Amino acid sequence: MSAAYDAIVIGGGHNGLVAAAYLARAGKRVLVLERRERVGGAALSEEVFPGFTFSVFSYVVSLLRTEIIRDLDLPRHGLHILPLESTLTPLPNGDYLAQWNDQDQNRRELARHSLRDAEAYDEFGRLMHQTARAVKPFLGMVPPDPASLRPRDLLGLARLGRHLRRLGAEQCHTLHKLLTMSSADYLDQWFETEALKATKAASGIIGTLLGPRSPGTAYVLLHHYMGEIDGVFRAWGFAKGGNGSVSAAIAGAARAFGAQIRTQAPVAQVLIENARATGVALESGEEIRASRVLSNADPRRTFLQLVGEQHLPADFTAAIRRFKFRGASAKVNLALGEAPNFTCLPGSGPHLRGAISISPSLDYLERAYDQAKSGEFSCRPYLDIIIPSMIDPAMAPPGKHVMSIFAQYAPYHLNGGWTDAQRAAFGDTVVDTLAEYAPNLKSAILHRQVVTPADIERMVGLSEGNIFQGELTLQQMFFLRPVPGWARYKTPIRRLYLCGAGTHPGGGVMGAAGRLAALTILREGA
Amino acid sequence: MLKTTPFHRRTAPLCASHAWRRWAGYVVASSYELTHEREYHAIRSSAALLDISPLYKYLVQGKDAARLLDRVVTRDVGRAQVGEVLYTAWCDAAGKVLDDGTIARLDGETFRLTCADPNLRWLEDNALGLDVAIGDVSERTAALALQGPASRAVLQQLADTDLGDLKYFRLTASQLRGIPVTISRTGYTGDLGFEIWLDAAHALAVWDALIEVGAAFGITPAGMLALDLARIEAGLMLMDVDYVSARKALVESEKSSPFELDLGWTVNLHKAHFVGQRALAAQARRGPEWQFVGIELEWEALERLYAEVGLAPRLPTTAWRASVPVYVEDDQVGYATSGGWSPLLKKYIALAHLRSQWAAPDTAVQMELTVAHRRRRAAARVVKKPFFNPERKRA
Numbered sequence: 028m029s030a031a032y033d034a035i036v037i038g039g040g041h042n043g044l045v046a047a048a049y050l051a052r053a054g055k056r057v058l059v060l061e062r063r064e065r066v067g068g069a070a071l072s073e074e075v076f077p078g079f080t081f082s083v084f085s086y087v088v089s090l091l092r093t094e095i096i097r098d099l100d101l102p103r104h105g106l107h108i109l110p111l112e113s114t115l116t117p118l119p120n121g122d123y124l125a126q127w128n129d130q131d132q133n134r135r136e137l138a139r140h141s142l143r144d145a146e147a148y149d150e151f152g153r154l155m156h157q158t159a160r161a162v163k164p165f166l167g168m169v170p171p172d173p174a175s176l177r178p179r180d181l182l183g184l185a186r187l188g189r190h191l192r193r194l195g196a197e198q199c200h201t202l203h204k205l206l207t208m209s210s211a212d213y214l215d216q217w218f219e220t221e222a223l224k225a226t227k228a229a230s231g232i233i234g235t236l237l238g239p240r241s242p243g244t245a246y247v248l249l250h251h252y253m254g255e256i257d258g259v260f261r262a263w264g265f266a267k268g269g270n271g272s273v274s275a276a277i278a279g280a281a282r283a284f285g286a287q288i289r290t291q292a293p294v295a296q297v298l299i300e301n302a303r304a305t306g307v308a309l310e311s312g313e314e315i316r317a318s319r320v321l322s323n324a325d326p327r328r329t330f331l332q333l334v335g336e337q338h339l340p341a342d343f344t345a346a347i348r349r350f351k352f353r354g355a356s357a358k359v360n361l362a363l364g365e366a367p368n369f370t371c372l373p374g375s376g377p378h379l380r381g382a383i384s385i386s387p388s389l390d391y392l393e394r395a396y397d398q399a400k401s402g403e404f405s406c407r408p409y410l411d412i413i414i415p416s417m418i419d420p421a422m423a424p425p426g427k428h429v430m431s432i433f434a435q436y437a438p439y440h441l442n443g444g445w446t447d448a449q450r451a452a453f454g455d456t457v458v459d460t461l462a463e464y465a466p467n468l469k470s471a472i473l474h475r476q477v478v479t480p481a482d483i484e485r486m487v488g489l490s491e492g493n494i495f496q497g498e499l500t501l502q503q504m505f506f507l508r509p510v511p512g513w514a515r516y517k518t519p520i521r522r523l524y525l526c527g528a529g530t531h532p533g534g535g536v537m538g539a540a541g542r543l544a545a546l547t548i549l550r551e552g553a
Numbered sequence: 554m555l556k557t558t559p560f561h562r563r564t565a566p567l568c569a570s571h572a573w574r575r576w577a578g579y580v581v582a583s584s585y586e587l588t589h590e591r592e593y594h595a596i597r598s599s600a601a602l603l604d605i606s607p608l609y610k611y612l613v614q615g616k617d618a619a620r621l622l623d624r625v626v627t628r629d630v631g632r633a634q635v636g637e638v639l640y641t642a643w644c645d646a647a648g649k650v651l652d653d654g655t656i657a658r659l660d661g662e663t664f665r666l667t668c669a670d671p672n673l674r675w676l677e678d679n680a681l682g683l684d685v686a687i688g689d690v691s692e693r694t695a696a697l698a699l700q701g702p703a704s705r706a707v708l709q710q711l712a713d714t715d716l717g718d719l720k721y722f723r724l725t726a727s728q729l730r731g732i733p734v735t736i737s738r739t740g741y742t743g744d745l746g747f748e749i750w751l752d753a754a755h756a757l758a759v760w761d762a763l764i765e766v767g768a769a770f771g772i773t774p775a776g777m778l779a780l781d782l783a784r785i786e787a788g789l790m791l792m793d794v795d796y797v798s799a800r801k802a803l804v805e806s807e808k809s810s811p812f813e814l815d816l817g818w819t820v821n822l823h824k825a826h827f828v829g830q831r832a833l834a835a836q837a838r839r840g841p842e843w844q845f846v847g848i849e850l851e852w853e854a855l856e857r858l859y860a861e862v863g864l865a866p867r868l869p870t871t872a873w874r875a876s877v878p879v880y881v882e883d884d885q886v887g888y889a890t891s892g893g894w895s896p897l898l899k900k901y902i903a904l905a906h907l908r909s910q911w912a913a914p915d916t917a918v919q920m921e922l923t924v925a926h927r928r929r930r931a932a933a934r935v936v937k938k939p940f941f942n943p944e945r946k947r948a
Binding site: 153 | 554555556575578673677689803
């Protein structure tokens with residue numbers, strides 16, 4: 028029977044859309060099936076309250092691969108990345124630490140706290156930049172399996188080996204430290220200002236149930252600098268219209284290449300005949316045939332729900348069960364009648380157009396983690412805040428504002444579970460925490476949306492609410508993601524592929540997984 | 554936002570051009586007048602007053618102050634006498650230049666280091682186990698350069714010490730109308746000149762006094778554009794323009810050893826251990842792969858290139874800062890990093906990095922030049938630096 032489509036993509040998250048666009052660009056007949064009424068998955072903009080638009084889940088563009096922006100010509104399809112250039116860390120003593128984009132301004136601000144740190148900052152930046160540059164090609168390659176002797180794996184390993192040999196001693200040592208140390212230990216080697224260390228360390232714990240003193244977190248620091256390598260390209264910032272406009276632009280490109288996208292079309296299962304995927308069955312009972320099926324759902328959902336254990340080898344199923352999710356973060360989206368007024372920097376100013384980080388010290392972050400370890404949410408959580416309406420006023424009615432608060436830790440496995448009362452209590456905790464630095468916050472709030480890991484799982488289907496489709500920890504990266512031996516987008520079911528963040532190189536609205544999955548299929552000569 | 558120097562209240566109203574530029578996080582005038590021409594000529598013919606406060610300045614004090622500096626820099630600091638100023642480079646462990654600057658021995662145990670980039674952390678990290686205090690006095694120390702043939706006469710009007718005895722690269726404590734300052738016979742112009750170091754609190758008073766007594770001598774506030782031309786004539790290199798600090802280089806090939814920057818004379822391999830010593834010894838044995846030289850474009854060739862398109866030669870009256878290829882026949886043998894038209898010498902000059910085999914004086918080379926939107930090569934030759942070296946500089 029000839030299939031209606033060359034490929035079906037289950038799930039219209041940004042990676043699914045990227046995969047669809049690349050396949051369609053190569054002339055394939057592609058159908059994207061999205062459960063919800065709108066594509067985007069966790070890169071979604073929604074007018075949650077009348078007049079107030081939110082990036083409900085993910086909220087900045089940082090690692091979106093520049094080759095995807097070019098290949099799919101995303102700016103032509105509406106992608107407009109606006110600059111987000113500073114980070115303000117208000118401090119409990121009424122002072123603050125700001126990191127500015129301008130080197131002179133930044134150096135001067137850091138020198139206010141520590142002359143040594145002001146100097147170390149540039150050197151740290153240079154070394155991280157160089158090391159990130161060295162690691163970056165790994166993000167763009169299908170991971171070779173070091174335990175395999177297949178020619179393609181060997182070739183890939185040889186490429187890697189050559190690449191690593193070219194690293195200078197300094198970068199090589201740095202890379203080893205980053206792979207083994209905690210972000211706190213690593214940053215202690217460089218800086219003495221607590222707020223600086225904590226704010227930098229925070230980027231190593233985002234989305235992960237680990238603290239800044241947990242080994243392995245240092246590596247994630249590097250991801251931050253990978254975004255900066257494309258500094259000239261300016262791929263880092265706030266997508267005008269919210270992160271949904273990233274998805275919309277990719278969907279626009281996919282459609283322009285001829286892909287079809289159906290929303291409100293939830294897939295019930297992958298159709299499998301003779302250990303080979305032949306299409307999908309929708310919840311409505313409709314069956315659609317395709318030569319290949321790509322799943323943008325996370326590995327657990329894909330294999331344990333859409334495929335079913337009966338079709339899979341037992342050891343593979345066991346490995347998928349062991350793949351760690353442990354969502355640790357929540358979002359609080361606020362509609363505000365007025366802008367927040369920070370005690371440390373009263374009134375309006377450029378600091379409101381950048382990120383605001385509640386991360387006064389490493390101890391603060393580690394204490395927040397300590398509570399999460401034992402199943403409580405942090406009573407004083409780490410917060411990463413942006414005020415999108417300050418960057419793109421169209422996000423809110425004139426003079427009013429929307430605020431996006433990323434909050435951690437809010438463990439998925441909360442003692443007693445995420446009830447409505449717990450959700451409200453966490454929302455209160457986040458607002459109380461921020462109000463300590465911006466006292467007008469509470470009276471400015473018009474509406475509040477709290478999105479817990481349980482809500483993320485329910486709304487967009489990310490298991491345990493993990494924003495990366497599985498923790499981005501070293502044991503779940505590169506050729507280990509999601510399962511050793513199955514890190515090349517293929518699965519034990521022939522013609523079934525993974526294309527989401529649960530595969531290499533992981534999440535962060537990169538689009539890399541979707542692209543590499545599509546390229547893998549195209550290389551097979553589909 | 555950007556810092557202003559202690560002299561800003563005087564320099565701002567003078568800045569008719571509204572042309573400011575950044576220097577180490579400060580704003581300073583590019584030129585005060587609409588063009589920098591008169592300011593340049595003041596450096597060479599009368600006296601120019603330049604605000605150089607943005608320099609980084611550190612006080613290094615204590616029993617081991619000389620030991621610390623000797624551990625860090627390439628020159629022999631321990632042998633410097635009180636009142637002596639040393640120009641020196643300092644390197645990383647691989648013998649690649651991190652920065653260059655001056656060290657003034659204020660007394661037996663006190664030194665002032667000036668440099669282009671912050672170095673506090675580097676100094677502190679090298680001071681482990683030493684009895685020394687390092688203070689960043691960049692902000693509280695204001696600095697002026699008074700440069701030009703009349704500079705001594707102007708300064709002598711105010712100073713209570715005899716400047717006639719102050720030798721090149723020496724320094725003296727003095728008072729200008731009762732305000733304590735140190736005066737060093739140093740500068741970045743290759744001319745007779747002085748630098749005046751003082752507490753920022755007295756900045757305006759000293760500025761006013763100099764302008765007042767200097768008027769009769771033609772004192773002229775001068776900006777960075779004038780200074781840039783003068784320093785090229787003097788063959789003096791500028792970090793971030795003519796070389797990349799090893800601290801900032803992104804690839805190995807961007808780094809330079811002192812020998813490659815014509816600073817071999819500042820490297821004393823025989824003093825006690827210092828950072829980069831072993832690597833520098835090896836470099837000294839090997840000889841430098843590159844050399845930092847002056848080149849001079851040949852006027853007739855230049856004229857011909859322009860004449861071919863019906864133009865008279867066009868000349869860069871403002872110094873340029875870019876990487877410009879230098880060729881011998883069809884091979885690129887190096888690159889020029891700054892250059893311009895010397896109004897005094899009437900020559901188009903440039904500072905260039907050339908592979909050693911092409912770096913000998915009088916070697917014929919060609920520098921790339923854009924003539925009427927087309928890339929051409931102008932004949933040039935390697936010349937000895939400095940391009941301009943008046944006797945009065947040292948006399």
